[in-house]
Amino acid sequence: MNELISKDIKRNKTRMVKIKVEFLGGLDVIFNKERVHNLNVPKEDPVTMADLLDFIVETMIANKKDVEVFLENGTVRPGIITLINDTDWELEGELEYVLEDGDIISFTSTLHGG
Amino acid sequence: MSSKSFVYVPPSEPVNNKNVKISQLCELCHARKAILKRPKNMQKVCKLCFFHVFETEIHNTIIDNNLFYRGERVAVGASGGKDSTVLAHMLKLLNERHDYGIDIVLLSVDEGIIGYRDDSLATVKRNQKQYGLPLEIVSFKELYNWTMDEIVACAGIRNSCTYCGVFRRQALDRGAEKLGINHVITGHNADDMAETVLMNILRGDVARLEKSTAIITKSKGSPIKRSKPFKYSYQKEIVLYAHYKKLDYFSTECTYAPEAFRGTAREFMKNLESVRPSCIIDIIHSGENLVLKKKDASQTKHGATGFVDGNRCEKCGYLSSNKKCKACILLEGLEANRATISIENDSSVDGAARVMRQLEHMSF
Ligand code: SF4
Ligand SMILES: [Zn+2]
Ligand SMILES: [Zn+2]
Numbered sequence: 001m002n003e004l005i006s007k008d009i010k011r012n013k014t015r016m017v018k019i020k021v022e023f024l025g026g027l028d029v030i031f032n033k034e035r036v037h038n039l040n041v042p043k044e045d046p047v048t049m050a051d052l053l054d055f056i057v058e059t060m061i062a063n064k065k066d067v068e069v070f071l072e073n074g075t076v077r078p079g080i081i082t083l084i085n086d087t088d089w090e091l092e093g094e095l096e097y098v099l100e101d102g103d104i105i106s107f108t109s110t111l112h113g114g
Numbered sequence: 115m116s117s118k119s120f121v122y123v124p125p126s127e128p129v130n131n132k133n134v135k136i137s138q139l140c141e142l143c144h145a146r147k148a149i150l151k152r153p154k155n156m157q158k159v160c161k162l163c164f165f166h167v168f169e170t171e172i173h174n175t176i177i178d179n180n181l182f183y184r185g186e187r188v189a190v191g192a193s194g195g196k197d198s199t200v201l202a203h204m205l206k207l208l209n210e211r212h213d214y215g216i217d218i219v220l221l222s223v224d225e226g227i228i229g230y231r232d233d234s235l236a237t238v239k240r241n242q243k244q245y246g247l248p249l250e251i252v253s254f255k256e257l258y259n260w261t262m263d264e265i266v267a268c269a270g271i272r273n274s275c276t277y278c279g280v281f282r283r284q285a286l287d288r289g290a291e292k293l294g295i296n297h298v299i300t301g302h303n304a305d306d307m308a309e310t311v312l313m314n315i316l317r318g319d320v321a322r323l324e325k326s327t328a329i330i331t332k333s334k335g336s337p338i339k340r341s342k343p344f345k346y347s348y349q350k351e352i353v354l355y356a357h358y359k360k361l362d363y364f365s366t367e368c369t370y371a372p373e374a375f376r377g378t379a380r381e382f383m384k385n386l387e388s389v390r391p392s393c394i395i396d397i398i399h400s401g402e403n404l405v406l407k408k409k410d411a412s413q414t415k416h417g418a419t420g421f422v423d424g425n426r427c428e429k430c431g432y433l434s435s436n437k438k439c440k441a442c443i444l445l446e447g448l449e450a451n452r453a454t455i456s457i458e459n460d461s462s463v464d465g466a467a468r469v470m471r472q473l474e475h476m477s478f
Pocket of ligand 1: 225274275278279368369370371372
């Protein structure tokens, strides 16, 4: 029994959370013009939206100047709509939301184009 | 621009359906999961109720303001962007649902911006098919013999949006005239309107402040009226509506769009909105209620210049409050530049700045 639990913890430590991230409404410009990204985010503890934002900034934004197009004051910039499985992240705990396999996270700019 | 942008890829449909807690239910139907907290009143609503209330509010705006009459032919100013795409979709839907009896035509302006407008026009052409609406395109090149690309090459990038705005406004009117249509509908939304109110307050522009919140605008003597059915609709909800309905819109930034959004009234407002979402509607209401004391007629600019609404431009015949219309003044500046540009390489921006100053002193 004990062995099983420790195995489970070990497996969790190296596990990834598999999600899909979409950059819409013109936001794809800072992500190589790719709208859809399938991600495996390394997971030690539960992965939150805050962790995901760090992951995106560290691994996906090539030009560091572009970070401010996406983030402001440590969160998603006002004017960008963040949806977690099509629900406004306001209703899902924002930065504290814990990601699960299969989640679809979309970021849609309302500031681009017109 | 890659050919990729011509293919519409809808956003993915979520697959993770989790158990819904009672506290997550829609406050209108109490049956489905809320997906959005409405910025204007903080109400939590589900997708279907959102569609219903959003569409109904726009219908009510149309009815309360008598925007249309039965049998009217209307032109939707269609850029392929989010606002005008949702507008075209919405008007077609409401016209069918509520039997307004209007005839809708899409009217697009081709400013001649390679890598931007050519791609967005491709979106409009897809919309034309998707919605089964006729489409008319008028171009800067055919109207003014200048494309925006040529204008920027000649006058510099700094004032590109001023040229573009003046020419586009006139182009829409001329396009409508060509179609025999007297009503142009644009996708200006609550955010645009609140931004304009703020800017006019900051500039102390009294004359424009009163006009800027009107849902229908019409100059005396002009056959063309303009209306904004999205006047009270939040940009956020328009974008969400397009997202959930999987509408095909174009969102690439114009090549000449002003650098980012830093320090603009728009950014200021987005920050206000994130603290207090109702502020956008509040600003519009403030703008509507700021009735300013009328000035003595002799003091007003119009009185001083003997302005008669309904004057025509002596060059092109377009409606103008001055002897020459704004477009003609800009064109003269451009032509002068085109002539001198080869001699004085650096004069272009100066020339443009001079024309801008001249424009500022005119009454609109
Ligand atoms: S950003 Fe400026 S130049 Fe580009 S389409 Fe808009 S108004 Fe015209
Ligand atoms: Zn509902
Ligand atoms: Zn003229």
